[in-house]
Amino acid sequence: xxxxxxxxxxxxxxxxxxxxxxxxxxxxxxxxxxxxxxxxxxxxxxxxxxxxxxxxxxxxxxxxxxxxxxxxxxxxxxxxxxxxxxxxxxxxxxxxxxxxxxxxxxxxxxxxxxxxxxxxxxxxxxxxxxxxxxxxxxxxxxxxxxxxxxxxxxxxxxxxxxxxxxxxxxxxxxxxxxxxxxxxxxxxxxxxxxxxxxxxxxxxxxxxxxxxxxxxxxxxxxxxxxxxxxxxxxxxxxxxxxxxxxxxxxxxxxxxxxxxxxxxxxxxxxxxxxxxxxxxxxxxxxxxxxxxxxxxxxxxxxxxxxxxxxxxxxxxxxxxxxxxxxxxxxxxxxxxxxxxxxxxxxxxxxxxxxxxxxxxxxxxxxxxxxxxxxxxxxxxxxxxxxxxxxxxxxxxxxxxxxxx
Amino acid sequence: xxxxxxxxxxxxxxxxxxxxxxxxxxxxxxxxxxxxxxxxxxxxxxxxxxxxxxxxxxxxxxxxxxxxxxxxxxxxxxxxxxxxxxxxxxxxxxxxxxxxxxxxxxxxxxxxxxxxxxxxxxxxxxxxxxxxxxxxxxxxxxxxxxxxxxxxxxxxxxxxxxxxxxxxxxxxxxxxxxxxxxxxxxxxxxxxxxxxxxxxxxxxxxxxxxxxxxxxxxxxxxxxxxxxxxxxxxxxxxxxxxxxxxxxxxxxxxxxxxxxxxxxxxxxxxxxxxxxx
Numbered sequence: 001x002x003x004x005x006x007x008x009x010x011x012x013x014x015x016x017x018x019x020x021x022x023x024x025x026x027x028x029x030x031x032x033x034x035x036x037x038x039x040x041x042x043x044x045x046x047x048x049x050x051x052x053x054x055x056x057x058x059x060x061x062x063x064x065x066x067x068x069x070x071x072x073x074x075x076x077x078x079x080x081x082x083x084x085x086x087x088x089x090x091x092x093x094x095x096x097x098x099x100x101x102x103x104x105x106x107x108x109x110x111x112x113x114x115x116x117x118x119x120x121x122x123x124x125x126x127x128x129x130x131x132x133x134x135x136x137x138x139x140x141x142x143x144x145x146x147x148x149x150x151x152x153x154x155x156x157x158x159x160x161x162x163x164x165x166x167x168x169x170x171x172x173x174x175x176x177x178x179x180x181x182x183x184x185x186x187x188x189x190x191x192x193x194x195x196x197x198x199x200x201x202x203x204x205x206x207x208x209x210x211x212x213x214x215x216x217x218x219x220x221x222x223x224x225x226x227x228x229x230x231x232x233x234x235x236x237x238x239x240x241x242x243x244x245x246x247x248x249x250x251x252x253x254x255x256x257x258x259x260x261x262x263x264x265x266x267x268x269x270x271x272x273x274x275x276x277x278x279x280x281x282x283x284x285x286x287x288x289x290x291x292x293x294x295x296x297x298x299x300x301x302x303x304x305x306x307x308x309x310x311x312x313x314x315x316x317x318x319x320x321x322x323x324x325x326x327x328x329x330x331x332x333x334x335x336x337x338x339x340x341x342x343x344x345x346x347x348x349x350x351x352x353x354x355x356x357x358x359x360x361x362x363x364x365x366x367x368x369x370x371x372x373x374x375x376x377x378x379x380x381x382x383x384x385x386x387x388x389x390x391x392x393x394x395x396x397x398x399x400x401x402x403x404x
Numbered sequence: 405x406x407x408x409x410x411x412x413x414x415x416x417x418x419x420x421x422x423x424x425x426x427x428x429x430x431x432x433x434x435x436x437x438x439x440x441x442x443x444x445x446x447x448x449x450x451x452x453x454x455x456x457x458x459x460x461x462x463x464x465x466x467x468x469x470x471x472x473x474x475x476x477x478x479x480x481x482x483x484x485x486x487x488x489x490x491x492x493x494x495x496x497x498x499x500x501x502x503x504x505x506x507x508x509x510x511x512x513x514x515x516x517x518x519x520x521x522x523x524x525x526x527x528x529x530x531x532x533x534x535x536x537x538x539x540x541x542x543x544x545x546x547x548x549x550x551x552x553x554x555x556x557x558x559x560x561x562x563x564x565x566x567x568x569x570x571x572x573x574x575x576x577x578x579x580x581x582x583x584x585x586x587x588x589x590x591x592x593x594x595x596x597x598x599x600x601x602x603x604x605x606x607x608x609x610x611x612x613x614x615x616x617x618x619x620x621x622x623x624x625x626x627x628x629x630x631x632x633x634x635x636x637x638x639x640x641x642x643x644x645x646x647x648x649x650x651x652x653x654x655x656x657x658x659x660x661x662x663x664x665x666x667x668x669x670x671x672x673x674x675x676x677x678x679x680x681x
Contacts, residue, residue, distance in 0.1 A: 009548050010547055010548035010551065010560065011551060011557055011558055011560065014557065014597070015560035015561070015593075016593040016594075016596060016597050017593075020562075020591075020593045043532060044532070044551070044555055044556055044557045046548055046551060046552070070539060071562070074545075
């Protein structure tokens with residue numbers, strides 16, 4: 001929905017300007033709400049009305065605004081955003097504008113400026129010359145930073161609705177176990193090809209189920225074909241992948257035979273120990289100790305990865321960033337240029353990354369559990385498309401559609 | 405309301421640009437004839453009706469200065485100066501402002517970039533109410549600003565026919581109750597407003613309107629107009645006790661103006677009505 005508020009002042013009742021404006025609004029299918037109406041008491045007193053217009057169509061609203069403007073209706077929010085300075089590192093001014101993940105504009109010196117790096121639950125920091133504005137996390141603000149306060153002079157541009165022919169129109173569908181997956185996977189494949197063709201980036205957020213379900217070969221094919229440009233994961237995906245690369249097991253189970261290895265439960269700790277001995281995944285690959293698997297493919301193909309730690313991690317691997325604030329900051333930095341995020345079989349990392357993504361990033365969430373997708377959208381990443389399926393068949397089918 | 409008038413002789417009158425559908429560089433007025441037409445009107449006003457007419461000196465290269473109605477609005481020693489929509493006429497303002505300032509008026513200009521074309525678009529009906537045209541020349545926003553400056557009620561009327569680009573080309577209040585107007589020049593809301601505010605209405609035909617008969621000066625029961633109005637207007641005015649006086653305005657009509665456009669009222673409200681409200 002699109003909405004704007006206008007004010008009309010003058011002898012608007014005697015002149016029938018108010019009914020004329022309201023008729024025009026209604027005639028064009030736009031809803032209105034008179035928020036305030038002050039009627040002049042004496043004959044020569046002017047009256048003033050404040051009207052909120054709401055429309056489904058941005059263009060219709062724009063046209064009506066253009067027309068009623070010449071009958072005296074002026075936009076109320078044509079005012080600059082208010083700014084206040086940060087008084088203490090890591091603390092926003094009271095009444096700071098709390099962002100959404102949608103495209104946002106702030107009005108500074110009479111000009112609407114697009115807020116860079118839209119991210120939910122942040123503040124908006126304005127550059128000293130008021131020429132730029134960007135989202136900033138609460139932990140990153142510093143004393144003296146000018147921050148937008150209040151809602152005045154701030155506009156959120158809603159996501160355009162995809163047309164029927166839009167390649168990405170499937171994005172508007174909600175999670176369902178009943179969907180014909182074949183068609184959706186085909187659409188995702190076209191989307192990936194388009195993104196790769198345009199030189200934009202595909203981010204994959206992955207969980208260890210990629211390894212458990214035997215999807216490693218498919219995933220490696222995606223990496224090697226340049227369909228994975230950034231990988232975010234936790235300690236587990238890397239550990240299980242390396243365990244599988246070194247011992248053929250994942251959590252002690254032979255993936256090809258499906259039976260547990262003798263003393264297999266030790267394998268993942270031995271894998272961690274090996275990598276720690278080399279000082280990191282890249283070093284292990286360079287030393288020839290790690291020769292296959294997802295992490296090895298990332299190193300060899302130069303795909304940047306970020307492993308974020310959690311309290312239940314074994315080890316962890318030396319590559320894991322255990323300071324979550326630092327991990328978050330690194331992720332933000334790496335997200336520049338990402339236009340598609342594929343979240344595979346991980347709840348917590350999906351939500352964490354979802355929180356950092358602008359709504360314009362097409363987000364696809366693959367999980368056997370429908371609740372994961374629901375959780376992701378409930379936490380604000382409403383743009384996410386969910387597919388309820390096991391990881392291996394999905395990645396296999398995707399590789400098939402991509403002819404890998 | 406007591407009224408003196410403000411005029412400017414057609415010394416430099418001509419068509420040097422086209423800013424309304426009446427003007428054509430191909431159809432130049434005859435300046436000699438224009439002078440004769442203007443002088444006969446001036447003589448009638450000053451000699452026959454004994455009206456106090458003030459004159460401003462004409463300025464070269466400002467051919468439309470003869471249409472003083474568009475200079476602004478003069479009421480009780482306040483002069484609200486116009487801001488012309490067309491740059492061709494903007495040069496006139498400094499001369500009007502200087503003239504009024506010299507005669508002790510407080511001179512006001514409107515805030516922002518609002519277009520406002522003076523008495524061309526604002527006409528009083530009685531002392532308390534004014535009617536104002538908008539869209540073609542003046543902005544509707546200027547009405548609220550003028551109302552605020554003058555402390556008057558200004559009712560806005562939307563003009564829809566470019567041939568009747570100023571309110572005074574299609575609307576002439578006789579009193580707070582009576583009006584002469586051409587309905588088709590207004591949008592339907594404005595027509596409803598006119599009906600609601602004037603119980604007595606004289607509607608002229610398109611042919612009469614094109615003769616500029618609404619562009620009239622009212623002094624007492626004298627209706628001073630260009631030639632025309634034989635269909636509806638004259639009988640209606642005579643029935644109401646008005647005397648019509650027709651002047652040949654052919655040369656001024658070529659530029660889109662007639663009798664009323666040649667004068668600006670220097671209005672003074674009588675104290676008694678000013679105190680009431």
